[in-house]
Amino acid sequence: MDNLDLVVLRTLRDWRHKGRRALLATVVRTWGSSPRPIGSIMALCEDGTVVGSVSGGCIEDDLIYRFTHAYSGKGEGGDIPQGAPQLLKYGIRADEAHRFGLPCGGTLELLLEFDPEPQPLSELVAQLENGKLMQREVRLADGHVSLRMAEQPSDLSISDTVLLNNFGPEYRMLLIGAGQLTEYLATMALFNGFTVTVCDPREEYRGNWSVAGAELTAEMPDDVVREFRADRRSAIIALTHDPKLDDLALLEALETEAFYIGAIGSRSNNNLRRERLIEYFDQTEESLARLRGPIGIFIGSKTPSEIAVSIMAEVLAVKNGVTLPRDMDVAAAKNSMGVPPNDTDLVCSIG
Structure with a gap:
């Protein structure tokens, strides 16, 4: 059974190679209790299909509502935007924490990447399938992705300019x-x-x-x-x-x-x-x-x-x-x- 991150990235790669619009969501910060740890990822396709997880399901539902037409029968939903990555917080208020199934006092922040380029995804998946430890760098100004071999595992880090996240090898x-x-x-x-x-x-x-x-x-x-x-x-x-x-x-x-x-x-x-x-x-x-x-x-x-x-x-x-x-x-x-x-x-x- 494959590592969940690899499943998410492989699925996202396939969507993008088929020309389908999609986004990649990464948990980049948490405050208090959080349902998923920093570094967790999920991918969302334009048709509302989700792979991976950033919460117990409620945040995934909200992302579907915001960025797809999966609820089109009710006239709800929107398009996946284009452009630079965006930061999105959940659970800032008590009612929002309750709505999204966050523990009391829990808050998390996501980085959303819109339509990641398929070629870097293919390269990353290929290296992970070969058991390599990879660092993925995302430039926040425009979403440009750089890949490099990592010497050792390290925690996700984010600054005002870049996101650094390590993937693989599997445990x-x-x-x-x-x-x-x-x-x-x-x-x-x-x-x-x-x-x-x-x-x-x-x-x-x-x-x-x-x-x-x-x-x-x-x-x-x-x-x-x-x-x-x-x-x-x-x-x-x-x-x-x-x-x-x-x-x-x-x-x-x-x-x-x-x-x-x-x-x-x-x-x-x-x-x-x-x-x-x-x-x-x-x-x-x-x-x-x-x-x-x-x-x-x-x-x-x-x-x-x-x-x-x-x-x-x-x-x-x-x-x-x-x-x-x-x-x-x-x-x-x-x-x-x-x-x-x-x-x-x-x-x-x-x-």
Whole structure:
């Protein structure tokens, strides 16, 4: 499943190459609570078709009303204008915030680009499809677009003269082990816009793999981690329970900038793993600080599908910069369920 930004840009490119009028809306500023983060994009075609999102739907409806004839049966709507980009604010007043479904006190500002040139869109989409990180610069005076390779991800910025927004590469996830839990987790990761690679040298596990869209490889996990070249948009998760497969791969992962590195296992199993890595591989508590385990948010899970939900939730929380007071929450949740403090059999991932 493609990254949503890529879907929006590809669709907009196709509209423009067919000569259809369209606009690109980008969230450039927010104040207070906002339904979508800065950098979110959507495209609107002249016939009222929308792809992407800048809100929960109400702002999209207003843009359709303002700039298309989708409501022509009532004599409403207008044409997509021509000329320089425009800034448009929503939610300045309490009644407007309520009308557009913004949280109390929420305000957002959009930059609207009218009829973006198709050639730069084609170039941008092609680079993103090749896994490149690109910076798109929009000159506010006339909408002229410049593209360049970006060295590293950065947040959107806007000045009085230009908008700078980075796109791609997609978030990636490398899963070690091709068991049932991995199938559920890979499916959820694909649904959330990750590119997924699964490695497992064990033929008996690969033979039953059934998740379309995830790349499957039979190479040894530590070799795959090296070739994966994880960056700050990468997650690496070991799911085999086999130290021969997991441990060396995790050591390689810790040498990368991956934003999430974790391994399946109960608390006792994860403690044993840390002891092994310290004793036999000259690691320290400091060098293992980024290694997560047990993985997942504690939700009392016992089935592979629910465990996958808990892991995916934690990955997304870390990706989105959410602090998780895991130890405190797990202890409190277990106490409320009457789970003995030393019980490590409830869930293999988060027990």
